[in-house]
Amino acid sequence: MTEKIAVLGAGSWGTALALVLADNRHDVFLWTENEERVNEINMTHMNSRYLPNIKLPENITSTTSLEEALVDVGVVVLAVPTKAIREVAAEVVKAATTPVTIVHVSKGIEPDSLLRISEMIEQEIPANVLRDVVVLSGPSHAEEVSLRHPTTVTVSSKSSEAAGKIQDLFMNQHFRVYTNPDIIGVEIGGALKNIIALAAGISDGIGYGDNAKAALITRGLAEIARLGTKMGANPLTFSGLAGIGDLIVTCTSVHSRNWRAGNMLGKGQNLAEVLENMGMVVEGVRTTKAAHQLSAKYDVQMPITNALYNILFKQQDPKKAVDELMARVKKHELEDLINVLGAKQDELL
Ligand SMILES: NC(=O)C1=CN([C@@H]2O[C@H](COP(=O)(O)OP(=O)(O)OC[C@H]3O[C@@H](n4cnc5c(N)ncnc54)[C@H](O)[C@@H]3O)[C@@H](O)[C@H]2O)C=CC1
Numbered sequence: 001m002t003e004k005i006a007v008l009g010a011g012s013w014g015t016a017l018a019l020v021l022a023d024n025r026h027d028v029f030l031w032t033e034n035e036e037r038v039n040e041i042n043m044t045h046m047n048s049r050y051l052p053n054i055k056l057p058e059n060i061t062s063t064t065s066l067e068e069a070l071v072d073v074g075v076v077v078l079a080v081p082t083k084a085i086r087e088v089a090a091e092v093v094k095a096a097t098t099p100v101t102i103v104h105v106s107k108g109i110e111p112d113s114l115l116r117i118s119e120m121i122e123q124e125i126p127a128n129v130l131r132d133v134v135v136l137s138g139p140s141h142a143e144e145v146s147l148r149h150p151t152t153v154t155v156s157s158k159s160s161e162a163a164g165k166i167q168d169l170f171m172n173q174h175f176r177v178y179t180n181p182d183i184i185g186v187e188i189g190g191a192l193k194n195i196i197a198l199a200a201g202i203s204d205g206i207g208y209g210d211n212a213k214a215a216l217i218t219r220g221l222a223e224i225a226r227l228g229t230k231m232g233a234n235p236l237t238f239s240g241l242a243g244i245g246d247l248i249v250t251c252t253s254v255h256s257r258n259w260r261a262g263n264m265l266g267k268g269q270n271l272a273e274v275l276e277n278m279g280m281v282v283e284g285v286r287t288t289k290a291a292h293q294l295s296a297k298y299d300v301q302m303p304i305t306n307a308l309y310n311i312l313f314k315q316q317d318p319k320k321a322v323d324e325l326m327a328r329v330k331k332h333e334l335e336d337l338i339n340v341l342g343a344k345q346d347e348l349l
């Protein structure tokens with residue numbers, strides 16, 4: 001059934017998801033504060049700053065008015081960087097005319113509060129306005145989704161009914177949507193893979209090869225699962241789309257903003273220069289700060305995150321950080337898995 005859907009944020013991801021929903025014949029209202037972008041989308045059906053050369057369907061209407069976007073809308077897709085989530089959620093509270101299901105598609109953790117995005121949304125939007133929160137995550141670069149290349153994602157919510165409804169809204173021939181009830185795992189996997197992607201970019205930028213990158217992906221997954229499980233996630237989620245799936249695509253794709261930023265760092269640019277050059281959100285930087293705090297809070301070893309923290313915030317030389325990672329004390333490879341699975345050591349080692 002066709003319905004009106006609001007997408008808040010006309011960057012790469014908001015625009016690509018608006019295209020998926022419009023392909024499914026929904027009436028999409030794409031909100032951004034940028035008037036020039038609104039005019040370009042409405043007049044030429046292009047968003048050339050974020051998705052050059054992509055013609056957008058005509059049933060996407062862009063607007064700078066949140067009231068116009070939200071009137072009589074039951075599903076709101078939040079597609080802004082993590083640091084803008086609270087601000088935009090607070091605006092939704094003022095403008096919503098009916099209770100809404102929020103679908104968030106952002107990948108981050110808030111430093112200091114250490115909250116996941118669904119938790120931030122629950123804090124900002126009172127229960128009489130917020131019907132449900134659903135997260136949509138997985139290996140999905142906007143550039144490829146907008147070309148209608150095959151893409152798979154997962155949606156998760158405390159409400160299986162809400163997750164099922166969002167699966168139906170987005171699912172089509174090019175965009176396959178799974179459900180997974182583990183909202184903690186889906187949000188943690190999506191957020192933390194950006195840290196490992198920055199590290200993979202740095203490794204490639206230094207000139208290290210595929211062995212190093214495979215090591216980062218594998219041991220990166222081990223530390224994500226170690227933390228996520230302690231936070232209450234299902235360990236199996238990290239073998240799925242929001243875990244290893246997103247880790248692979250973000251560590252290996254030239255589309256990844258996190259990989260690209262890491263690559264520039266590995267080639268010797270400093271962080272401020274890199275972020276200035278990107279012009280798009282590099283979520284992994286703030287998430288590294290949050291994950292570093294989480295590893296202390298939950299007393300979980302996260303050596304790659306720790307190395308990245310030293311590179312980003314203590315100006316450690318990336319090569320020296322790699323040397324230190326390699327020279328750590330000897331370990332048993334399966335130690336992690338045993339902790340993650342809660343299995344009995346003597347049965348598995
Ligand atoms: N680009 C991609 O392929 C994917 C991105 N994501 C996630 O989606 C989120 C958004 O990413 P992108 O669309 O790539 O970012 P982007 O940098 O392309 O666009 C962000 C949009 O948010 C808007 N924005 C920023 N701060 C705002 C504020 N305070 N109030 C209102 N609007 C604000 C910007 O104007 C811009 O339109 C991130 O968390 C990212 O990790 C997830 C999957 C894929």
Ligand SMILES: O=C(CO)COP(=O)(O)O
Nearest residue numbers: 138139140141256257258
């Ligand atoms: O999450 C993404 C792909 O699944 C996008 O990653 P980047 O933000 O690094 O581009």
